[in-house]
Amino acid sequence: MLYILKIKGTKIIPDFVQIRDENMTLIAYFRLSQAEKGLKKNNLESNSDKILKLLKTLPFGKVFKLKE
Numbered sequence: 233m234l235y236i237l238k239i240k241g242t243k244i245i246p247d248f249v250q251i252r253d254e255n256m257t258l259i260a261y262f263r264l265s266q267a268e269k270g271l272k273k274n275n276l277e278s279n280s281d282k283i284l285k286l287l288k289t290l291p292f293g294k295v296f297k298l299k300e
Contacts, residue, residue: 233299234276236283238264240292249287251276 235252247264251274262270267287271280279300290296 233297234259234279234283236286236290236296236298238287238290238292238294247292251283 233254235254235256237250237252239248239250241247249260249262249264249267249270250258251260253259260270260274260276262273264287267284268280271277271283276283279298282298286296286298
């Protein structure tokens with residue numbers, strides 16, 4: 233199970249994505265604009281299609297539970 237959080241940036245700081253495991257341990261943190269590259273770098277390619285679709289619709293500041 234993964235928890236996905238989309239974080240709104242500011243004028244200077246870009247939008248980010250956090251992906252955490254079932255213990256809420258941070259396993260991936262990357263820019264929203266480089267989501268595909270971030271998923272590959274953090275070995276989350278097996279769920280990349282689901283996560284990329286989700287990131288397009290997920291509102292900022294909400295935690296989403298993704299069952300693998």
